[in-house]
Amino acid sequence: MTSSPLQDVVSRARRIVFFGGAGVSTASGIPDFRSGDGLYASEFEGLTPEMILSQSFFYLDPETFFRFYRRHMLHPEARPNAAHEKLYELEKADKLRGIVTQNIDGLHKVAGNRRVYEVHGSVHENYCMDCNAFFPMEKVLNSEGIPRCDRCGGVVKPWVVLYGEAPDKYTCMGACREISNADTLIVAGTSLSVEPAASFLGYFHGRTLAVVNAEPTPADARASLVVRGDVAEVMGALKL
Numbered sequence: 001m002t003s004s005p006l007q008d009v010v011s012r013a014r015r016i017v018f019f020g021g022a023g024v025s026t027a028s029g030i031p032d033f034r035s036g037d038g039l040y041a042s043e044f045e046g047l048t049p050e051m052i053l054s055q056s057f058f059y060l061d062p063e064t065f066f067r068f069y070r071r072h073m074l075h076p077e078a079r080p081n082a083a084h085e086k087l088y089e090l091e092k093a094d095k096l097r098g099i100v101t102q103n104i105d106g107l108h109k110v111a112g113n114r115r116v117y118e119v120h121g122s123v124h125e126n127y128c129m130d131c132n133a134f135f136p137m138e139k140v141l142n143s144e145g146i147p148r149c150d151r152c153g154g155v156v157k158p159w160v161v162l163y164g165e166a167p168d169k170y171t172c173m174g175a176c177r178e179i180s181n182a183d184t185l186i187v188a189g190t191s192l193s194v195e196p197a198a199s200f201l202g203y204f205h206g207r208t209l210a211v212v213n214a215e216p217t218p219a220d221a222r223a224s225l226v227v228r229g230d231v232a233e234v235m236g237a238l239k240l
């Protein structure tokens with residue numbers, strides 16, 4: 001059997017970092033934003049997802065924010081797919097040094113990976129805006145209207161980075177450090193259109209940049225390898 005170019009890259013690599021986006025989780029049943037059937041193709045009560053998922057909208061109309069958020073951003077039934085599972089195996093085999101993800105679904109952690117940089121936060125972490133008490137996703141999922149803190153009655157806000165908000169500095173620093181130490185960077189399932197995450201790729205100075213995506217991306221021009229395909233299929237087919 002002939003081996004694929006990505007298989008050759010992975011077999012040779014010693015310090016892989018995986019940089020992913022919403023396309024990594026579409027095979028788990030979570031729609032992305034910018035594909036034809038992604039969330040941006042739809043409107044919600046006359047508003048676009050980009051408008052609703054912004055910091056200013058959160059404060060302006062939290063009721064509508066949470067209605068949208070519960071319906072479209074929470075997927076309690078979603079399970080890790082073949083890409084998440086392969087990345088867990090690669091980390092266990094000490095080939096994968098870290099995952100930098102723009103996803104907020106938490107599926108890399110569910111799959112078992114430990115070195116995960118969730119640069120846009122996670123739906124599994126929610127905090128009271130007044131007393132900072134922590135709440136799991138179920139708190140938001142199972143409440144109505146604006147979720148309130150059991151301790152003090154404050155508004156419970158998901159730890160997800162909204163448009164207009166800055167991502168966590170330490171998460172970003174960790175992500176950039178991993179990327180700068182990698183010999184191989186696999187960029188997958190992302191349109192690379194959200195900053196500052198997309199510019200993290202500039203920290204990579206290793207040997208091989210591989211892009212796995214259904215459509216062209218801005219990183220294709222500088223990649224040593226571009227695989228046009230489904231992330232779950234392509235990653236799932238890799239042998240350790």
Ligand code: NAD
Pocket residue numbers: 020021022023024025026027030031032033034035038102103104105106120188189190191192193194212213214215229230231232
């Ligand atoms: P995006 O929607 O902008 O781009 C997704 C890219 O992945 C597209 O280029 C698309 O062609 C490709 N793609 C989709 N499914 C694929 C598949 N199965 N195989 C290969 N390629 C596939 O998403 P993005 O670049 O991650 O950026 C948008 C923002 O979306 C992020 O900030 C993220 O927080 C948020 N988001 C997250 C989730 C999630 O957590 N699962 C879901 C939707 C959006």
Ligand code: ZN
Pocket residue numbers: 128129130131132133149150151152153154
């Ligand atoms: Zn509180």
